[in-house]
Amino acid sequence: MEYVIEMLNIRKEFSGFVANDNITLQLKKGEIHALLGENGAGKSTLMNVLFGLYQPEKGEIKVKGETVKITDPNVANDLGIGMVHQHFMLVDTFTVTENIILGKETTKGGVIDIKTAEDEVRKISERYGLAVDPQAKISNISVGMQQRVEILKTLYRGADILIFDEPTAVLTPQEIKELIQIFKTLIKEGKSIILITHKLKEIMEVCDRVTVIRKGKGIGTVNVNETNPTDLASLMVGRDVEFKTEKIDATPGVEVLEIENLKVKDSRGVQAIKGLNLSLRAGEILGIAGVDGNGQTELIEAITGLRKAESGSVKINRKNVLNLPPRKVTETGLGHIPQDRHKHGLVLNYTIGENMVLQTYYQKPFSKSGVMNFKKIYDKARNLISEFDVRTPSEYTLARALSGGNQQKAIIGREIDRNPDILIAAQPTRGLDVGAIEFIHKRLIEQRDQGKAVLLVSFELDEIMNVSDRIAVIYEGEIVAIVDPKETTEQELGLLMAGSKKKEAGEDANV
Amino acid sequence: MQMSSRMKNILTPIIAVLLGVLVGTIIMIASGYNAITAYQALWNGAFGDIYFIGEVIRQTIPYILAGLAVAFAFKTGLFNIGVEGQLLMGWVAAIWVGVSFDLPKIIHLPLAVLAAGVAGALWAFIPGYLKARFRVHEVIVTIMLNHTALYITNQIIRSVLSDGKERTDMIADSASLRSVFLEGITDYSRMHWGITIAIICAIIMWFILEKTTTGFELRAVGFNEHASQYAGMNVKRNIILSMVISGIFAGLAGAMEGLGTFGYMAVKGGFTGVGFDGIAVALLGGNTAIGVVLAALLFGGLKVGALNMPLEAGVPNELVDIIIALIIIFVASSYIIRWFIDRVSKKGVK
Numbered sequence: 001m002e003y004v005i006e007m008l009n010i011r012k013e014f015s016g017f018v019a020n021d022n023i024t025l026q027l028k029k030g031e032i033h034a035l036l037g038e039n040g041a042g043k044s045t046l047m048n049v050l051f052g053l054y055q056p057e058k059g060e061i062k063v064k065g066e067t068v069k070i071t072d073p074n075v076a077n078d079l080g081i082g083m084v085h086q087h088f089m090l091v092d093t094f095t096v097t098e099n100i101i102l103g104k105e106t107t108k109g110g111v112i113d114i115k116t117a118e119d120e121v122r123k124i125s126e127r128y129g130l131a132v133d134p135q136a137k138i139s140n141i142s143v144g145m146q147q148r149v150e151i152l153k154t155l156y157r158g159a160d161i162l163i164f165d166e167p168t169a170v171l172t173p174q175e176i177k178e179l180i181q182i183f184k185t186l187i188k189e190g191k192s193i194i195l196i197t198h199k200l201k202e203i204m205e206v207c208d209r210v211t212v213i214r215k216g217k218g219i220g221t222v223n224v225n226e227t228n229p230t231d232l233a234s235l236m237v238g239r240d241v242e243f244k245t246e247k248i249d250a251t252p253g254v255e256v257l258e259i260e261n262l263k264v265k266d267s268r269g270v271q272a273i274k275g276l277n278l279s280l281r282a283g284e285i286l287g288i289a290g291v292d293g294n295g296q297t298e299l300i301e302a303i304t305g306l307r308k309a310e311s312g313s314v315k316i317n318r319k320n321v322l323n324l325p326p327r328k329v330t331e332t333g334l335g336h337i338p339q340d341r342h343k344h345g346l347v348l349n350y351t352i353g354e355n356m357v358l359q360t361y362y363q364k365p366f367s368k369s370g371v372m373n374f375k376k377i378y379d380k381a382r383n384l385i386s387e388f389d390v391r392t393p394s395e396y397t398l399a400r401a402l403s404g405g406n407q408q409k410a411i412i413g414r415e416i417d418r419n420p421d422i423l424i425a426a427q428p429t430r431g432l433d434v435g436a437i438e439f440i441h442k443r444l445i446e447q448r449d450q451g452k453a454v455l456l457v458s459f460e461l462d463e464i465m466n467v468s469d470r471i472a473v474i475y476e477g478e479i480v481a482i483v484d485p486k487e488t489t490e491q492e493l494g495l496l497m498a499g500s501k502k503k504e505a506g507e508d509a510n511v
Numbered sequence: 512m513q514m515s516s517r518m519k520n521i522l523t524p525i526i527a528v529l530l531g532v533l534v535g536t537i538i539m540i541a542s543g544y545n546a547i548t549a550y551q552a553l554w555n556g557a558f559g560d561i562y563f564i565g566e567v568i569r570q571t572i573p574y575i576l577a578g579l580a581v582a583f584a585f586k587t588g589l590f591n592i593g594v595e596g597q598l599l600m601g602w603v604a605a606i607w608v609g610v611s612f613d614l615p616k617i618i619h620l621p622l623a624v625l626a627a628g629v630a631g632a633l634w635a636f637i638p639g640y641l642k643a644r645f646r647v648h649e650v651i652v653t654i655m656l657n658h659t660a661l662y663i664t665n666q667i668i669r670s671v672l673s674d675g676k677e678r679t680d681m682i683a684d685s686a687s688l689r690s691v692f693l694e695g696i697t698d699y700s701r702m703h704w705g706i707t708i709a710i711i712c713a714i715i716m717w718f719i720l721e722k723t724t725t726g727f728e729l730r731a732v733g734f735n736e737h738a739s740q741y742a743g744m745n746v747k748r749n750i751i752l753s754m755v756i757s758g759i760f761a762g763l764a765g766a767m768e769g770l771g772t773f774g775y776m777a778v779k780g781g782f783t784g785v786g787f788d789g790i791a792v793a794l795l796g797g798n799t800a801i802g803v804v805l806a807a808l809l810f811g812g813l814k815v816g817a818l819n820m821p822l823e824a825g826v827p828n829e830l831v832d833i834i835i836a837l838i839i840i841f842v843a844s845s846y847i848i849r850w851f852i853d854r855v856s857k858k859g860v861k
C-alpha cells in the first residue's frame with residue numbers, strides 16, 4: 001500500500017461557512033508532506049478533521065488503505081496518528097514525564113509508576129535525538145523544549161504519522177535547525193510527517209511533496225524537487241507575489257524620535273538596556289536587528305511607556321516622553337504594533353470591532369459624554385476590515401476566533417489608521433504567510449513614503465534587509481552598529497548581532 | 512448545527528435547577544417524605560397567596576443587589592467574596608443615618624440609602640486598593656474583611672447606636688422604605704419600595720458594563736490587563752473602581768434589609784448569608800443583569816416557600832437548603848452540563 005493516509009474530497013463547514021471544500025491529501029509512507037496555505041486557508045481545520053477533533057460533512061478518510069471514521073482524538077491515537085498543535089497543551093506545573101503520561105498513566109498496584117514512565121520517556125527521547133529531561137518542569141523549559149515534549153507525547157502513544165501545525169512559528173532560527181534534524185531522524189525511524197507551514201524556505205529544505213490549499217479549496221499537490229518558492233507562493237496566494245518589496249529611496253526629514261543614554265531594567269531586575277542612543281527621522285524605516293533577548297522588548301516597552309526606565313531620555317517630536325503613561329505617549333503621535341499580539345495587541349474576548357478602537361474608544365465619535373456609540377465603532381471596524389483585508393466572518397466575531405494573520409492585519413489597521421508620526425512595528429510578520437507578509441511590508445513602506453517614521457524590530461534578517469532604510473544592530477542592550485542595508489550582507493549582520501563589534505560602526509552609533 | 516452559545520447560557524442554569532430539584536426529590540423519597548406534597552407546599556408557600564408573593568419579592572430585593580455586586584466584579588475579572596461584609600457595613604450605615612436625623616423624607620431616605628452605598632464602597636475599596644497596589648488577591652482580603660465587618664457592626668450597634676443593647680432603635684419613618692401601599696396590595700407582607708431600587712440597579716449595571724466607556728475599560732481590564740495597559744487604560748484605577756461599584760451594590764443590599772425589611776439592625780452571631788447567596792445568584796444568572804434578577808427571584812421563592820414545607824408537608828426546611836446547595840453545585844459544575852449539551856446537540860445532527 002502506497003499511502004498511509006488518504007483524505008479524499010473532505011468538506012468541513014462551520015455553521016454555513018465552508019472552511020474545507022473538497023480537499024484531497026495523500027500521505028506516502030516515509031515522506032515529509034507539506035500542507036501549504038495562507039492564514040485562514042483551512043489547514044488547521046483539515047488536520048483537526050484527521051485528528052478527530054472535527055467531523056467532516058463529506059469525504060472519506062483512509063488509513064493504510066482502510067476507510068475509517070475518526071470520531072475523536074483517541075481513535076486517531078489508536079490509528080497511530082499524533083498531532084503537535086500550534087498552541088501546546090501542557091500542564092505548566094507538571095514535569096515532562098507527568099505531561100507525557102497524562103491520560104495514559106502506567107500504574108503499578110493502582111499507583112502511578114513514574115519511574116518506569118521516566119525510563120520509557122528517556123529511551124524514546126534518546127532514540128529520536130530529542131534531548132529532553134524527563135524530570136524537568138514544563139514551566140522551566142524553553143518553548144522549543146516544550147514542543148519536543150509534545151512530540152514525545154505522540155511518540156509515547158505509539159504514533160507513526162505525525163502532524164505538525166506550524167511548528168516553526170514559535171521557534172528561534174537555531175531551534176528551527178534542530179527541529180529539522182529531528183524530522184529527519186523521525187523519517188529514518190519509519191515515521192511519516194505532515195508539516196503545516198507557510199514558510200517556503202522550510203518546504204524547499206525538508207519536504208518531499210506539498211499540498212496547497214487556498215481559501216478552503218484544494219489547489220493540488222506538487223513534488224518539491226519540481227517546483228520553486230515563486231511558483232509555490234503564487235499557487236498559495238493565487239497571484240504573483242513579490243518577495244522583495246519594491247521601494248523608492250528614502251528621503252529622511254526631521255528627527256522625530258531621539259533616544260539618549262537610555263537605561264532600562266528587565267522584569268528580573270537585570271540591566272537590559274545599558275545607555276542606548278538612537279535617532280529616527282521622518283520618512284525612513286529604521287530596522288533594529290538583533291538576536292532575541294538583547295533588550296529589544298525592554299527598549300520598545302520603555303519608549304511606549306509600558307515599562308519604567310531608569311534614566312535617559314526619549315523625545316518624540318522634541319518632547320520628552322520618558323516614563324509618561326502609555327496613553328500620553330500614544331497621543332503624542334505614536335503607533336505601536338506590539339510583539340505579542342495576544343498579550344498586548346488584542347483583547348481576545350472582545351469582538352474584532354471593539355479591538356479596532358482599543359486605542360481610540362474614549363474619543364469622539366466612539367464615545368460621547370462617557371457613553372459608547374457602538375454603531376460608529378462597528379462602522380469604523382467595517383471600513384478597516386475591508387481596507388486592511390481582515391478576513392473575518394463579521395465585525396462582531398471575537399478576536400479570539402481569527403487566524404494570526406488576520407489578527408495582525410486588524411492591529412496594523414488600527415495603528416496605521418490613527419495616522420501616527422512614528423510607527424513601532426515589533427515582529428510584525430511573525431508567524432504570517434507570504435501573502436500577509438507582503439501586505440504588511442507594503443503598508444510599512446507606504447507609511448514611510450507618506451513621511452512617517454517607522455521603527456522595525458525583527459529577528460528575521462530577510463525582513464530587516466528587505467524593508468529597512470537603515471539598520472541598527474542591538475547587542476546586549478546597546479546599539480553596536482548602524483549599517484546601510486545596501487552595503488551590508490547577511491553574514492556581516494550576523495557577526496554584528498553575535499557581538500563582534502565593528503569599531504568605526506560602533507562610533508557611528510554614538511553620533 | 513451547533514447550539515448557539517446564548518442558547519447554552521440559558522439552558523445551563525435551567526438544567527442545573529432541574530437537576531437540583533431531581534436530586535432533592537430523591538433525597539426526600541429516601542428519607543421517607545412525600546416529595547409531591549413537599550413541592551406543593553413549597554409552591555404554595557411562595558406563590559400560593561398574594562401575601563407570600565409579597566414576601567418572595569421582599570426576599571428577592573437583597574438577593575438582586577448582592578447578585579449584582581458579585582456579577583459586576585466577576586464581569587470585570589474580580590471575585591468579590593466580600594459582599595457579605597460590604598452588606599453589613601451598608602446596613603449599619605443606613606441605620607445610623609436612619610436613627611440619627613430627623614429630616615424630610617425626600618432628603619432623609621436618599622441620604623440613608625446613599626450612606627449605605629458609600630459604606631459598602633469604602634469597604635470594597637480596601638481589597639480593590641490592595642489588589643491594584645500590591646497584587647494581594649481579593650478573595651483573601653474580602654474573606655477577612657467579612658469577619659471584620661461582622662464584629663465592627665456588632666460593636667457599633669452596642670456602643671454607638673445603643674447603650675449596650677443588642678439592637679438599635681427603629682429608624683425614623685422618614686428614612687423607611689416601607690410602603691403602606693405595597694403592604695396593602697400584598698395582604699400586609701413586608702414588601703417595600705426597595706424593589707424599585709433593585710431593578711434600577713440592575714439596569715444601571717447593564718448600562719455601565721455594556722454601554723459606557725467606563726464599562727468598556729472595566730471589562731477590558733478584566734479580560735486582559737496587558738492589552739488594557741497597552742491601550743492606555745489605567746489598570747489600577749479600573750480594578751479599584753470595579754470593586755467600589757460592586758461594593759455600592761452590596762451596601763445597597765444592606766440598606767434594603769435595614770431601611771425596608773427590618774427598620775433596625777441587631778447584633779449578629781453570624782453572617783446573614785445574603786452576601787454568599789449572592790455568589791450563587793450571580794453564578795446562576797450567568798453574571799448578567801437580567802439573569803441575576805431572575806435567579807434572585809428563584810432563590811427568594813425557594814427561601815420563602817421553604818418556610819411552608821414543615822407546616823404543610825412535615826418536611827424540614829433544611830431540605831430546601833439542601834436543594835439550594837445542590838443547585839449551586841450543579842451551577843458551579845455547569846461546564847459539565849455544557850459539555851453534555853454539546854454532546855447531545857452534536858449527536859442530534861448525525
Ligand SMILES: Nc1ncnc2c1ncn2[C@@H]1O[C@H](COP(=O)(O)OP(=O)(O)O)[C@@H](O)[C@H]1O
Nearest residue numbers: 014019038039040041042043044045046401403
Ligand atoms: N471552530 C470554528 N468555528 C468557526 N469558524 C472556524 C473555526 N475554526 C476555523 N474557522 C474558520 O475557518 C477558516 C480556516 O481556519 P484554519 O483552519 O484555522 O486556517 P489555517 O490553519 O489555514 O490558518 C478560518 O476562516 C477560520 O476563521
Ligand SMILES: [Mg+2]
Nearest residue numbers: 043044045086
Ligand atoms: Mg492554523
